[in-house]
Amino acid sequence: MQRCMRQLLTTRTAQLTRCLSTPAIVANMPPCDFVPAKYTGMSNEQMSKIRAENINPAYALLYKNPIYFQQGHMQYLYDTDGNRYLDLIAGIATVSVGHCHPKVNEVLKRQMDRLWHTSNIYYHPAIHEYAEKLVAKFPDPLKVVFFTNSGSEANDLGLFMARLYTGCMDTIVLRGAYHGASPTTMGMTALSSWYYNYPSATSIHKIRNADPYGGIWGGKACRDSLIQPDRDCSCQPGKCEASERYLEEVNDVLTFCSPENKMGLFAHESIQGNAGVMQFPKGYIKEAYAAVRAKGGVCLADEVQTGFGRTGEHFWGFQGNDAVPDIVSMAKGIGNGFPLAAVITTKEIASVMRRSRHFNTFGGNPLACTVGSAVLDVIEEEKLQENAQEVGSFILLELAKLRDEFEIVGDVRGKGLMLGLELVADKKTRKALPTEDFLNIVEDLKDMRILTGLGGHRNNVIRVKPPMCITKADGEYAVACFKKAFQNHLDRKASRV
Template sequence: MAFLKVSSLQMSKRCLLQCGAFWKPGSKLSFHTSPKMPPCDFTPEKCESQPYDHILKIRKQNFSPLVSTYFQKPLLLHQGYMQWLFDHEGRRYLDLFSGIVTISVGHCHPKVTTAAQKQLGRLWHTSPAFLHPAVHEYVEKLTALLPEPLKVIFFMNSGSEANDMAMLMARSYSQNVDIISLRGAYHGSSPYTFGLTNVGAFKPRIPSGSSCQATMCPDVFRGPWGGSQCRDSPVQTIRKCDCTSGCCKANSQYVEEFKNTLHTVVAREIAGFFAEPIQGVNGVVQYPKGFLKEAFQLVRERGGVCIADEVQTGFGRLGTHFWGFQSHGILPDIVTMAKGMGNGFPMSAVVTTPEIANSFIKKVNHFSTFAGNPMVGVIGSAVLDAIKEDGLQENSQETGSYMLLKLANLRDEFEIVGDVRGKGLMIGIEMVQDQESRQPLPHKEMNLIHEDCKDMGIILGRGGLFSQTFRIAPPMCITKQEVDFAVEVLHSALSRHMEKRSKGKL
């Protein structure tokens, strides 16, 4: 829904929003008409669960109180099909968050489901002490997608476990202890990875993750430096800069801050550096082009290894490349992966070089009972096949770029949309009180917009240090028609919100 701009009235954008003056030429729809949901050729089964109130009671009494839920009335989900989810009453939602960036090829993708069902009838589990053809065939497929010399795989069950293993590898190979990660990074919630994770809400109040140091996140929107040419993205920040071609002053400043960390808070020699190619939990934060390449070089000069955390960015989600690190023109020493790897099935992996792998096994006798079972091989292979056969990496690039540009129009129209960023189908919309201050939109207002979008049929994620960013990472099978619907829903929710704000109803 594109509303007519009133530049002829020479009203500022802020004044326009405060007045609540929105108008779509030729439209007979009321201001509050919800966008029409695209069709879906799937009919869910009838849900036959315990009553909703009883489910809530179990949740309150028996679940960890740390596991929070979205929305005032949490969704009780029943079934999923590709990019769609259905609740216990049969209502349909466009899933724009994929179970925290985990459903890569689609909920219950027919190819993956068929492969899993077939294997379930044959053999579920053996243990890594035995051979099974499916696991070995999968390793061959997966390593073919990774550059030399990243060819040795250690299977795990979650992203946290994979990053735990990568920390051990880095320390055993380098014979150093200090590991650096970026502020705003999320690398897991295990006793080791708590030290790498630098989002306050996830930091424990007990000793954990020793010898981990955080350095400044090169956030070109919220950080001290940034401009209009920094990102590898179709959409840049609204900040201005006077950088010449091939020169990024913001990047130079952030690299200097990284050097300061190396000179002050870690030992002369370090174990390694962890980085997500794009930060996920922190709200899809992108670094200046060239930052990771320079940071990797500085780390290696100190004897450390470089680890790319591909738990959220891997498997074609960024569109231009299969792995996020490739978009930075870098070659890590260790790569960790999970989430989209199994399309929701609990599996992860650490991939490294033969040199690092051999050094590690001489010092650590590591074993994981469930890692690399037959189901891992079958499901992992089916996911890779679906990505290739359905053209999902290409769709991530085309449809993701389309969505980014559509969302950028919302930023141009609404003063509370501070930043739109991302690559492929990993997108963040950072909400602010106003674009000039860039102060986070209050939690209460974020919740209202979030709820309104849900009521109109889209499920958004949340992220950022202040939960001020809507995270969009749908199954990679999403279509442009569904993107149009999602953008219309966001436009409607933002319009309603600005009307309430102008009338003092928030």
């Protein structure tokens, strides 16, 4: 009886401590002069009912107690009660320059009064102005653009062009990849949580992921990041043995699983997003490109999450891999939340689309192209790539201190404002933190007005991909909240003993 009473008292004390400390942390959120409009729309209860009865059940919610958002401003979101949240996930790396950025809003409103839609069978200025501006961001020979509406469409088109151009269906993707959820791109995706029992992976070879933290090979000298895995390896400066070992599987597929002297496509994310911000060993992508091209194949870099300056050091993620692809797909941050995506390739590969008619009704429409052009302007004018590098590096280094402090933080990784924290039950075995514990931590962060994402094939990675206008003060606040959430976890764990 005494033991039960002690456990109950400990539990209640921990709960009380959490209730008392959370408002104090929230009060320390960096100030913001923006005042959201008073919400007068549908009630939260009505929204919940419609969600349950009329909206596709695949739209899963992250939190036990959902949030009802009604307005956004730069790096912040506001719920229907006017509470402010620091958005560290940005619609899954989508809001690149800030929610409702004033310049982007202004040009969109102006274009709406001028021309919404015609068709690509006519000329209109917006698509040509934007195409010229966008391709200028790419090295030769990547100078031809196709506009679509989503990343799934972009990757679908990239795969289609690669197969037509090479005359070979065989495609290599990496386990852990997420390239879309359409019937075709699902075949390129290799995360079981996103995979339906549906025939979609014709001639697609899903090879071992080159993961320096969770894979068979890799360690302290393998990753292009300020923070390396806390794991020993035998790699030497300028020579990554882990990369060489993972490349053996690429060569095996080229040798045994494709026609003689022929290969179709090698597709990869420059940093895997849904897999939990997974970075490849140094040199891996560059050497994989060389091997694929030697057999007549082409290479596609999926920049849906890494593009437009998010990695800080470079404008495109593939530049961090020191390799120029043949095809690049992009979406999300390209339109700051507006439906817009694109595929950029060479004139030679693009020419295969003349073999028949190809059309995308809304791809490259005046509204989307006007928004895309404004996003490029804002990234440059407000030096958001540089901000991603500076603030992202600060946050990464501060989070690394939490890895040293807390046993549950197994790995901290990423570049710029594309970061991940892998939470584990044991650092030596790298066993994933139980899902309930992980979700409790994410819920604690939400209660402290911090919005994060979930990733990793074991659903144990906190993803940090905020709007690139985030400030150092925001970063300081976020790190303090992470520390408090991890401490709350330890208090709950102690109360169960």
